[in-house]
Amino acid sequence: MTQEEDGLDGLVRKRIRALRVAQGWSLEELATRARLSPSSLSRIENGRRRLALDQLVTLARALDTSLDQLVETDTDDVIVSPMIDGSHGLLRWPIKSEPGMTVMRQRMTSPPPDNPASMRAHPGREWLVVLSGTAILMLGHRRLRVETNQAAEFPTMLPHAIGTAGGPCEILGIFDREARRGHQSDRTARPDEDRP
Structure with missing residues (x-):
């Protein structure tokens, strides 16, 4: 041996x-x-x-x-450095053990859009936790307050948007491949907007 x-x-x-x-x-x-x-x-x-x-x-x-x-023996890359997207205030880490999964951290300063037509729907699932502040999650016709240390999980085929409730908030989200693609295309289409 x-x-x-x-x-x-x-x-x-x-x-x-x-x-x-x-x-x-x-x-x-x-x-x-x-x-x-x-x-x-x-x-x-x-x-x-x-x-x-x-x-x-x-x-x-x-x-x-x-x-x-x-x-499994591959433990060489234990530490993962973030990819930084300064124009959208994002830090993104790929999850090596789950190809296509990504963790993103974002500071948000704007409330969610008032117009339901501004909400996005795309394939996938999303999980997020509020690290600081209070987030407002628009999910279909529901308006949900997500406080510091609370989490939300939902299928992204539901029209959704997220923003802040009065002051800045910071969120950490986990996106599967489809949800990440949907959010990337949202940011490409509207680079001036503040969204996860």
Whole structure:
């Protein structure tokens, strides 16, 4: 066994144990879920039993994860620097583990548009949390106040717009690929407007 394989082997064993402990499960509970004996599972976790692919697949399912995540080794790019869009007041970070997902941080200073025709709808989902201030989320015919430390999640096929309630606010949003594309096309079409 090479040093790299030994390192991966040890990492996988630690992940199995850490995931089991995080679920609050005993060896017996995970062994039952994975259809293994508790002693076999103990030997797997402690490195006294060879890791077999079929057992890893079963353990991944029992731990509610994927085989890929259980054996993943690419941890070189742990720190991600933001891409800065100064003209729109945005910082954007891609989520490496979820291609197409993006986190954006934006300071907003304008109220949402009064005209329902100014609201946008496009495929996707959006999640946002207000870091400071109070945001107004226009969602269809609803006008929602989102206070500091509150979050909102909604499908972006609903016509929506967001702005502030009286003073500046700062939001952090997570967008899937479709929602990000929709917002990018909004900003390209109307670069003078302040929107997430």
